[in-house]
């Protein structure tokens with residue numbers, strides 16, 4: 001049902017089948033059973049993951065948790081849950097998506113089946129093929145939701161999406177009820193964008209310059225600024241999009257730029273992950289070097305925590 005899955009099936013079909021069949025969990029898990037068994041999200045585990053693993057994103061973690069908790073309580077939601085993540089590179093958009101996916105489907109083999117990742121650069125590279133992509137995208141979504149209503153779709157690199165492509169999935173996101181016998185209300189859609197990141201940073205910087213804490217930044221103002229910006233920005237996958245016009249995106253979620261203290265935590269986690277001693281001098285050195293924006297104040301890391309692992313490797 002997906003390009004990656006299809007090529008795997010053709011290329012290494014036998015090997016993959018053998019691998020799947022040799023895993024106990026897979027054998028035990030009947031297709032539908034696995035889909036419906038995890039129909040409810042593990043909210044306490046999600047809360048714990050967001051609280052302890054994500055640094056400096058109090059707005060994003062708050063909204064994500066609230067949205068998913070509310071969604072999990074409804075037996076038959078009228079429409080899919082649609083969240084759009086916005087922020088600079090390396091601020092945790094993919095990271096939080098992965099935390100959501102892990103809590104929705106803890107078993108990796110099952111997750112691979114019901115969590116679908118679309119990378120605009122990889123899957124939709126040629127703007128001139130947009131009509132073909134539209135059809136493929138609709139088929140993937142229809143096919144996967146038919147197989148499992150609680151499917152998670154993650155669209156990364158939204159800024160590289162060919163114009164108009166995302167509008168092709170409007171019916172699935174907005175329709176109340178079934179379309180041709182398929183119910184879409186249990187699906188979850190996440191869109192990951194860099195567009196909106198500059199606005200978020202400007203607002204955060206403004207608050208900092210007024211000596212206000214980032215905790216004081218009001219979510220509502222930021223959300224409406226993001227939706228306006230991405231609608232009017234030609235370089236956004238949502239430029240002039242019907243998804244915005246028809247209000248099918250439930251939440252525009254801001255990811256704040258990461259500060260020195262947050263990068264420190266990322267470095268610490270990376271050192272621990274690689275089994276190294278938590279050398280405070282090294283942590284300080286890397287975090288200081290990464291806090292590079294604006295050039296005078298050097299308050300934020302323009303790459304977030306994205307290059308932390310390579311910086312650690314270089315300095316160890």
Ligand SMILES: Nc1ncnc2c1ncn2[C@@H]1O[C@H](COP(=O)(O)OP(=O)(O)OP(=O)(O)O)[C@@H](O)[C@H]1O
Pocket residue numbers: 053054055056057087088089090091092093094095096192193194258266304305306
């Ligand atoms: N807020 C955060 N808290 C903890 N770790 C983070 C955070 N942000 C980023 N990281 C770390 O940095 C890595 C890269 O971040 P991630 O891929 O989530 O960035 P992104 O916002 O999706 O960037 P891009 O827009 O370039 O895709 C993550 O895998 C994680 O290890």
